[in-house]
Amino acid sequence: GEDVEQSLFLSVREGDSSVINCTYTDSSSTYLYWYKQEPGAGLQLLTYIFSNMDMKQDQRLTVLLNKKDKHLSLRIADTQTGDSAIYFCAPEAPYTDKLIFGTGTRLQVFP
């Protein structure tokens, strides 16, 4: 089955860029999503990328997809303290109608 890996922690200074990385094993995912989970809350869809795209920009968020290396990244420009949360990479497992979540990366933003 699909395996999704993310590093567990990332710490950045306010105003810097954050880059959260994700590797996955199944290259046939059609959609790949990024979710954000704030403390004590549910998951919130942040953005997604379709598998035939290399890059998608959405305001402060940039998603990069390298299908050959099965690598997905989320860049947050001008990171703010409100961005502190856990970020989940979630490729869609093909033909199964389910998402496979990575472990999540805990982003901590300090002043």
Add this chain to the structure above:
Amino acid sequence: DTAVSQTPKYLVTQMGNDKSIKCEQNLGHDTMYWYKQDSKKFLKIMFSYNNKELIINETVPNRFSPKSPDKAHLNLHINSLELGDSAVYFCASSQGAWGSDVYGYTFGSGTRLTVV
């Protein structure tokens, strides 16, 4: 107006008890899910229903029984609760049954279950 709502938000109960978690979505989605998030924040799908029909049933003890009275509701009943059942349970919904769309999944805010 909450799109996917779960109740209760918190549930503390003793081992051996039976409990239910309810989920409702008002998005008109066809598919609903239960996910379990363990203490390490790892999420794993448990069940999914499409239009009241079970389509995914991962390896979950049969003490867990989902029930979908209509496509807007998916409840989770757990018998004989064990300490290891302590986790956060998320309900979610999506538009399609096979393949996703640009909206992905909409999650509820989670139910934190603590078994003591």
